[in-house]
Amino acid sequence: MKSKGDNNSSGDFNxxxxxxxxxxxxxxxxxxYFCTSLYTLSTMQQIxxxxxxxxxxxxxxxxxxxxxxxxxxxxxxxxxxxxDVEWNDDLTPWPTTGVFKKAKPFGGKADLFLEKLTHAxxxxxxxxxxxxxxxxxLVGVSLSGLFTLxxxxxxxxxSHLISISGSLWYDGFTEWMADQRLSKNVESVCLxxxxxxxxxxxxxxxxxxxxTAAAADxxxxxxxxxxxxxxxxxxxxxxxLPRITLAVEKTIETRYLRLKN
Numbered sequence: 469m470k471s472k473g474d475n476n477s478s479g480d481f482n483x484x485x486x487x488x489x490x491x492x493x494x495x496x497x498x499x500x501y502f503c504t505s506l507y508t509l510s511t512m513q514q515i516x517x518x519x520x521x522x523x524x525x526x527x528x529x530x531x532x533x534x535x536x537x538x539x540x541x542x543x544x545x546x547x548x549x550x551x552d553v554e555w556n557d558d559l560t561p562w563p564t565t566g567v568f569k570k571a572k573p574f575g576g577k578a579d580l581f582l583e584k585l586t587h588a589x590x591x592x593x594x595x596x597x598x599x600x601x602x603x604x605x606l607v608g609v610s611l612s613g614l615f616t617l618x619x620x621x622x623x624x625x626x627s628h629l630i631s632i633s634g635s636l637w638y639d640g641f642t643e644w645m646a647d648q649r650l651s652k653n654v655e656s657v658c659l660x661x662x663x664x665x666x667x668x669x670x671x672x673x674x675x676x677x678x679x680t681a682a683a684a685d686x687x688x689x690x691x692x693x694x695x696x697x698x699x700x701x702x703x704x705x706x707x708x709l710p711r712i713t714l715a716v717e718k719t720i721e722t723r724y725l726r727l728k729n
Contacts, residue, residue: 519547519605522550522607524612525612608631634659
């Protein structure tokens with residue numbers, strides 16, 4: 469069951485839940501700037517304290533709804549999907565040319581989007597849910613996977629980072645990573661990549677496996693926690709649900725080991 473949020477221009481931030489018993493998806497809207505969806509426990513007795521913030525391509529909406537709710541139930545976690553993202557601009561760290569002929573250049577406005585994410589979207593979402601000091605995981609796919617890692621160097625808000633088919637071929641990114649300091653709050657990083665992604669006909673994108681392996685080495689030297697890099701069957705972020713499931717399982721495992729120790 470899915471409730472729909474209404475864009476409004478009053479500045480109010482109004483979560484709408486159809487019922488505490490049956491609600492599996494909650495929609496939030498604030499002006500026209502962003503919209504988030506929450507996937508959480510079907511019983512909805514209370515919102516779990518571990519939030520997975522998802523920044524996903526628009527085309528995967530229908531495929532994920534049921535799967536995310538199953539994962540939320542299984543692991544007692546909640547997924548918050550951030551929507552209305554300008555994909556080529558908001559998620560890229562600096563401007564560069566597009567990857568295909570006549571493609572729009574990348575805008576390099578990640579700093580502005582991170583400001584909105586950390587100072588508006590996340591605080592207002594958690595305030596509306598009545599959650600204080602949650603454990604947060606940031607999950608990105610493709611360009612948002614690039615953004616996820618970049619964000620780990622610019623904010624202390626996230627304990628775990630998940631990059632699925634991250635666009636780590638992006639010009640100069642791994643070189644930039646090597647000269648930065650990852651947030652000390654990051655306890656785990658999970659990198660998943662399709663084993664056929666390196667077969668791209670676009671020269672820059674064809675370096676993604678090499679670049680992701682390099683990123684994993686850099687992160688291992690910088691992160692005080694666990695860094696995982698795994699090749700999985702498939703192409704660019706497809707199939708998506710099995711990859712999200714695997715990444716969630718690895719993150720939960722890391723969290724369990726930390727609490728156990």
